Amino acid sequence: MARIMAIDYGKKRTGLAVTDPFKMIASGLTTVATHDLIPYLKKYMQQETVEAIVIGEPKNLDGTTTDATALVTECIRILRKHFPAMEIIKMDERFTSKMAFQSMLDSGLKKKERRNKALVDEISATIILQEYLQFHT
Numbered sequence: 811m812a813r814i815m816a817i818d819y820g821k822k823r824t825g826l827a828v829t830d831p832f833k834m835i836a837s838g839l840t841t842v843a844t845h846d847l848i849p850y851l852k853k854y855m856q857q858e859t860v861e862a863i864v865i866g867e868p869k870n871l872d873g874t875t876t877d878a879t880a881l882v883t884e885c886i887r888i889l890r891k892h893f894p895a896m897e898i899i900k901m902d903e904r905f906t907s908k909m910a911f912q913s914m915l916d917s918g919l920k921k922k923e924r925r926n927k928a929l930v931d932e933i934s935a936t937i938i939l940q941e942y943l944q945f946h947t
Contacts, residue, residue, distance in 0.1 A: 825931030866903030
């Protein structure tokens with residue numbers, strides 16, 4: 811059975827999350843340096859079957875685009891070039907970083923651990939994927 815992957819794309823780091831093969835549970839996978847994203851995905855997809863990629867689309871509170879929206883649009887173009895058969899789904903990512911930080915607080919992580927931006931990116935990708943699963947499966 812195939813998985814669904816989520817991407818929280820950033821200029822420096824990109825958070826990744828995947829579902830279990832039954833597409834019921836979203837789990838953080840890792841955070842990679844953005845310049846290593848495509849090689850990482852190619853290697854991962856040689857080992858696991860992924861049927862779709864959900865990518866966080868940055869928006870302002872009023873729904874307009876942000877400075878980061880162009881970066882995500884370019885990432886989608888590159889993903890389509892390298893994975894032409896892959897379904898790529900944009901998902902509103904407003905508030906995911908705040909929700910990720912709150913979940914770190916709620917889970918009792920120490921202040922030093924909460925400063926780990928890579929962990930925030932991975933948790934953000936997991937939240938994006940959880941929201942997708944909640945509304946689309």
